[in-house]
Amino acid sequence: MVNFSGLPSPLSIFSAYASMSASIMLFQTMLNQVLPHQAQDYIFSKIRHYFKPLSSTITLVIEERDGMSSNEIYEAAEIYLYHKITPEIDLFKLSKRPKEKKLRVNFAKSWKTTDIFEGVEVIWRFVSEECKKTLTFPGHGDFENDILASEKRHFELCFDKKYKDKVLNYYVPLVLREANVIKAEKKVVKLHTLGSSSSYSSAQFWDSINFEHPSTFDTLAMDAGLKKAIIEDLDRFLRRKEFYKKVGKVWKRGYLLYGPPGTGKSSLIAAMANYLKFDIFDLELANVKRDSDLKKLLLRTTNKSILVIEDIDCSMELPDRRKTASLSNIHADARPPRDQQQFTLAGLLNFIDGLWSSCGDERVIIFTTNNKDKIDPALLRPGRMDMHIHMSYLTIEGFTVLAKNYFKVHDHQNWHFTEIQQLIESVQVTPAEVAEELMKSNNAKMCFERLVKFLKRKRMKNEETEEDGRHVLELFKTKRIRSFDNKMNSAEVYS
Numbered sequence: 001m002v003n004f005s006g007l008p009s010p011l012s013i014f015s016a017y018a019s020m021s022a023s024i025m026l027f028q029t030m031l032n033q034v035l036p037h038q039a040q041d042y043i044f045s046k047i048r049h050y051f052k053p054l055s056s057t058i059t060l061v062i063e064e065r066d067g068m069s070s071n072e073i074y075e076a077a078e079i080y081l082y083h084k085i086t087p088e089i090d091l092f093k094l095s096k097r098p099k100e101k102k103l104r105v106n107f108a109k110s111w112k113t114t115d116i117f118e119g120v121e122v123i124w125r126f127v128s129e130e131c132k133k134t135l136t137f138p139g140h141g142d143f144e145n146d147i148l149a150s151e152k153r154h155f156e157l158c159f160d161k162k163y164k165d166k167v168l169n170y171y172v173p174l175v176l177r178e179a180n181v182i183k184a185e186k187k188v189v190k191l192h193t194l195g196s197s198s199s200y201s202s203a204q205f206w207d208s209i210n211f212e213h214p215s216t217f218d219t220l221a222m223d224a225g226l227k228k229a230i231i232e233d234l235d236r237f238l239r240r241k242e243f244y245k246k247v248g249k250v251w252k253r254g255y256l257l258y259g260p261p262g263t264g265k266s267s268l269i270a271a272m273a274n275y276l277k278f279d280i281f282d283l284e285l286a287n288v289k290r291d292s293d294l295k296k297l298l299l300r301t302t303n304k305s306i307l308v309i310e311d312i313d314c315s316m317e318l319p320d321r322r323k324t325a326s327l328s329n330i331h332a333d334a335r336p337p338r339d340q341q342q343f344t345l346a347g348l349l350n351f352i353d354g355l356w357s358s359c360g361d362e363r364v365i366i367f368t369t370n371n372k373d374k375i376d377p378a379l380l381r382p383g384r385m386d387m388h389i390h391m392s393y394l395t396i397e398g399f400t401v402l403a404k405n406y407f408k409v410h411d412h413q414n415w416h417f418t419e420i421q422q423l424i425e426s427v428q429v430t431p432a433e434v435a436e437e438l439m440k441s442n443n444a445k446m447c448f449e450r451l452v453k454f455l456k457r458k459r460m461k462n463e464e465t466e467e468d469g470r471h472v473l474e475l476f477k478t479k480r481i482r483s484f485d486n487k488m489n490s491a492e493v494y495s
């Protein structure tokens with residue numbers, strides 16, 4: 001019996017299934033007499049599997065991870081379902097990660113909902129399974145086996161087979177689009193850091209948490225002209241998609257931030273991310289084991305993101321790397337295995353300039369260093385980093401910003417202001433040091449008094465150091481010492 005739509009009617013499916021079940025029962029009675037129970041069970045489970053009525057639905061499984069990288073469709077489904085169908089959700093899972101302020105509300109196990117798209121009913125189901133892996137540590141007695149628990153999550157999207165094309169070609173792209181719109185509206189910036197699937201596994205991937213750094217261009221104590229120039233540079237970069245295409249350049253921008261510790265390099269990165277609403281990928285080179293891992297990680301960064309490599313002078317000088325480098329120079333044959341070869345800054349930069357940046361759009365890359373003189377000239381080569389930004393010691397202008405941010409005080413309101421300004425002119429102090437002083441009390445007057453004392457102490461210390469320096473220089477001139485390092489107070493005297 002066939003109905004108008006050309007599909008078998010429910011009655012015909014039922015009668016076919018009933019007659020098939022009767023035959024199976026007859027066969028079972030016959031076998032009962034010759035085979036043991038267990039063998040019979042096995043045979044019938046197989047027969048039922050092949051003869052069960054054909055399903056008229058399709059179920060798409062959308063897993064959270066695709067190998068080592070995250071699955072964009074899973075993320076989009078999570079956002080879409082959570083924000084679009086929230087009123088219908090009555091089963092939540094609540095959690096909080098150690099570094100996050102906000103609570104995480106997630107779908108509970110086996111949560112299910114229905115969505116209608118152009119008259120087509122689709123059923124979403126959230127599935128979460130706990131996987132336990134037994135790890136073996138030979139020779140560790142009672143602790144030989146350890147059980148590692150992790151969660152494997154996926155969504156199931158179920159719908160009538162006849163709408164397969166419609167769902168795949170129109171509904172899924174709609175979910176992706178809607179999720180992007182919701183993401184842009186909510187503008188949650190994420191911080192991605194390196195993680196590994198377990199402490200026992202070497203596979204590395206990006207782990208993310210919400211980025212809630214409060215730094216903005218308004219809270220940054222730095223030269224107003226420079227601040228304006230950075231904001232304009234970022235705006236120009238965002239506007240110039242077509243220009244980059246026209247001149248055949250990859251749509252990316254590189255910044256090198258340099259200056260002493262505590263002058264606001266990391267704070268500036270946070271301000272840039274908050275301004276652009278770009279995710280941050282914080283790449284700690286010291287934690288990357290192999291060259292091949294580095295390339296994989298870079299290729300897994302997303303568009304509209306900032307790749308940050310902090311302290312570039314230190315990260316490329318790891319002792320083990322230097323050791324492998326010198327070894328490989330001396331004995332060409334004794335090089336480490338191919339996939340364990342160390343990476344060089346030049347190699348990293350070439351990869352970033354070439355393959356990496358051509359795989360995405362709207363990329364910002366930021367390197368930081370405390371010591372511009374120490375970094376590889378490859379990084380300073382013209383055209384490599386588009387803007388070199390010097391973060392320097394606190395200026396009077398910078399102090400005004402801090403005073404306003406911490407206590408809403410302006411110069412005319414506080415009698416210590418002039419004194420502080422004079423001290424700042426004569427002493428090298430970082431914004432971090434002053435910020436720390438301003439954090440010590442809620443009482444502005446007390447804080448400013450303390451700050452005056454702190455700056456005076458610092459000035460005195462500097463004067464003493466300068467005096468020592470002059471003394472060492474004198475000794476050096478009279479050849480009574482052979483060497484001294486740039487920290488004058490740790491000079492070695494050989495007289």
Ligand SMILES: Nc1ncnc2c1ncn2[C@@H]1O[C@H](COP(=O)(O)OP(=O)(O)OP(=O)(O)O)[C@@H](O)[C@H]1O
Nearest residue numbers: 219220221260261262263264265266267431432435
């Ligand atoms: N320019 C600044 N404006 C406002 N606050 C600042 C500034 N510089 C430093 N601070 C304060 O000092 C803290 C430390 O600064 P930050 O981490 O940005 O310095 P850094 O230059 O990245 O130092 P490092 O070289 O050690 O990484 C910040 O959290 C902030 O409170």
Ligand SMILES: [Mg+2]
Nearest residue numbers: 265266267310
């Ligand atoms: Mg920093």
